[in-house]
Amino acid sequence: MRQKTKFIFITGGVLSSLGKGLTSASLAALLKAKGLSVSMQKLDPYLNLDPGTMNPRQHGEVFVTDDGAETDMDLGHYERYLGTPMTRRSSFTAGRIYSQVLAKERRGDYLGGTVQVIPHVTDEVKEAILSMSSHDLDVVLVEVGGTVGDIEGQPFLEALRQLKGEMGKNRCLFLHLTLVPYLSTTGEPKTKPTQHSVKELRSIGIQPDIIVCRSSRPISQDSKTKIALFCDVSKDAVFTAMDVENIYELPIKLHEQGLERKVSSLLRLGRREPDIAPWVDLVKRQASLTESVSIAIVGKYVELIEAYKSLHEALTHGGLAHNARIDFNYINAEDLKSSNLEKYLGQAQGILVPGGFGPRGIEGMILAVGYARRKKTPYFGICLGMQCAVIEFSRHQAGLTKADSEEFKPKSHHRVIFRMTGWYDPNTGLRAQRNPDDDLGGSMRLGSYPCRLTPGTKAREAYGVDLVHERHRHRFEFNPDYINILTKHGLVISGQMPESPLENPDMPSPKLVEVVELANHPWFLGCQFHPEFKSSPMRPHPLFKAFIGAALKNTHAEEKKEPKEPRESKGGKKA
Numbered sequence: 329m330r331q332k333t334k335f336i337f338i339t340g341g342v343l344s345s346l347g348k349g350l351t352s353a354s355l356a357a358l359l360k361a362k363g364l365s366v367s368m369q370k371l372d373p374y375l376n377l378d379p380g381t382m383n384p385r386q387h388g389e390v391f392v393t394d395d396g397a398e399t400d401m402d403l404g405h406y407e408r409y410l411g412t413p414m415t416r417r418s419s420f421t422a423g424r425i426y427s428q429v430l431a432k433e434r435r436g437d438y439l440g441g442t443v444q445v446i447p448h449v450t451d452e453v454k455e456a457i458l459s460m461s462s463h464d465l466d467v468v469l470v471e472v473g474g475t476v477g478d479i480e481g482q483p484f485l486e487a488l489r490q491l492k493g494e495m496g497k498n499r500c501l502f503l504h505l506t507l508v509p510y511l512s513t514t515g516e517p518k519t520k521p522t523q524h525s526v527k528e529l530r531s532i533g534i535q536p537d538i539i540v541c542r543s544s545r546p547i548s549q550d551s552k553t554k555i556a557l558f559c560d561v562s563k564d565a566v567f568t569a570m571d572v573e574n575i576y577e578l579p580i581k582l583h584e585q586g587l588e589r590k591v592s593s594l595l596r597l598g599r600r601e602p603d604i605a606p607w608v609d610l611v612k613r614q615a616s617l618t619e620s621v622s623i624a625i626v627g628k629y630v631e632l633i634e635a636y637k638s639l640h641e642a643l644t645h646g647g648l649a650h651n652a653r654i655d656f657n658y659i660n661a662e663d664l665k666s667s668n669l670e671k672y673l674g675q676a677q678g679i680l681v682p683g684g685f686g687p688r689g690i691e692g693m694i695l696a697v698g699y700a701r702r703k704k705t706p707y708f709g710i711c712l713g714m715q716c717a718v719i720e721f722s723r724h725q726a727g728l729t730k731a732d733s734e735e736f737k738p739k740s741h742h743r744v745i746f747r748m749t750g751w752y753d754p755n756t757g758l759r760a761q762r763n764p765d766d767d768l769g770g771s772m773r774l775g776s777y778p779c780r781l782t783p784g785t786k787a788r789e790a791y792g793v794d795l796v797h798e799r800h801r802h803r804f805e806f807n808p809d810y811i812n813i814l815t816k817h818g819l820v821i822s823g824q825m826p827e828s829p830l831e832n833p834d835m836p837s838p839k840l841v842e843v844v845e846l847a848n849h850p851w852f853l854g855c856q857f858h859p860e861f862k863s864s865p866m867r868p869h870p871l872f873k874a875f876i877g878a879a880l881k882n883t884h885a886e887e888k889k890e891p892k893e894p895r896e897s898k899g900g901k902k903a
């Protein structure tokens with residue numbers, strides 16, 4: 329019989345952005361490679377209900393789960409390293425915790441008591457953590473966002489402190505990630521910030537069991553011994569998370585130092601060695617890529633590449649499937665004009681327009697679509713990129729010169745992309761309603777929906793199956809009133825949400841359009857969903873694999889990139 333689910337609580341100190349998410353995901357991957365069943369959870373101390381309304385230029389990508397939660401981008405790392413889908417329970421913000429507490433207060437659940445951080449908020453946090461526990465899970469890694477000492481993080485840490493006492497020995501452990509900087513003047517590693525950070529943690533009543541030090545260089549045994557002594561952990565419980573060139577090396581580096589062995593002995597998780605061969609193989613393949621392919625990404629959040637994290641990774645995975653390195657060229661859509669398209673896009677072997685919200689940069693994206701269509705450059709449009717493709721096609725191939733999206737021109741004469749207020753939801757068997765008055769979170773189609781692919785299309789060919797499930801995050805849709813006119817002019821509808829079942833004959837089924845493509849083009853595809861969320865290094869997503877495959881064949885752009893040496897004339901001189 330399985331034991332109760334065990335927990336690893338991961339906190340961070342000194343600085344943010346030390347790679348806590350990657351370290352957590354790497355450790356999770358190692359435990360999974362031991363044959364354990366593992367899941368993960370992220371607790372974010374900020375007060376937004378979820379990151380859905382946060383600007384990607386500030387906070388990075390919003391990741392979406394199958395069950396439609398808008399979450400922190402760390403969940404993307406978790407899925408890519410673990411290969412298992414996360415759920416709504418895998419992501420809690422302080423805002424969500426507080427709103428649950430306040431809802432209970434309004435319902436009278438607290439029986440007239442004064443509502444306080446301890447015990448009401450901390451109980452809610454504990455409930456959120458324990459909701460992850462399940463009879464078929466061996467371990468859950470819980471990462472607390474932010475750094476120790478942040479005001480907002482206090483209730484989370486207090487909840488963890490209480491859980492430690494309630495769970496008892498061998499059922500949970502604390503891993504603390506800190507920074508060990510090097511001073512160039514003395515060439516020494518400095519352990520003081522780590523000591524201070526652990527002191528801060530201990531002042532809340534949490535003693536770390538394991539310390540992982542982020543560092544640009546290997547940390548000597550002397551320094552590790554010093555950290556162990558000052559921070560009161562055993563000498564074999566101090567590890568280094570070295571800067572790595574390739575993030576998928578991290579599980580191997582941590583394994584080499586025995587991190588999962590230490591965790592396993594503290595939590596009694598068995599002595600079985602993890603099978604890290606797939607990770608070694610992956611890193612080896614990444615180090616020996618023989619080709620390269622240049623991809624232009626025309627987006628609106630390009631100042632912060634983190635805003636496109638899953639997309640960036642998915643392109644890398646697609647390249648890996650063809651033994652090719654991606655030369656990324658992120659282009660700000662606002663910089664594009666008809667006069668400079670050749671300069672910006674002429675050398676791209678593939679052009680991608682990713683997701684986004686709001687009118688800024690749209691006309692630049694539409695120009696990029698038109699360029700890809702005319703020059704036969706492989707094109708991949710994702711969500712907003714698909715909508716731009718539909719607008720461009722309507723304006724320049726179907727004679728609807730004023731075609732637009734309701735999002736950008738609400739009064740446009742031809743709203744080829746529009747806000748659909750209701751549709752049949754095959755997930756629930758019910759009619760789903762999108763209310764124009766809903767708040768920002770409530771008005772979107774979120775999470776996984778089925779999509780039936782049209783035989784004989786590029787999409788069907790790429791996937792190799794008829795029915796797929798992909799994740800959505802958008803308010804606007806392809807307007808079904810335009811299906812006829814656009815297909816008559818050559819647009820191919822290659823994926824649609826399945827119709828309503830026969831049990832509901834009265835239910836109007838608008839057959840939402842999910843994928844469009846062009847027939848007379850090497851590879852031109854737009855999808856309403858976000859395939860990047862489901863790509864992982866071990867299983868590159870079929871659409872990214874197909875897009876990169878097509879881009880690699882686009883030697884036309886390649887030739888422009890490196891003008892070939894003039895050939896010797898073959899004119900029989902040797903004769």
Ligand code: GLN
Binds near residue numbers: 712713802803
């Ligand atoms: N802004 C568009 C919509 O809401 C596209 C969204 C996206 O690209 N994720 O429909």
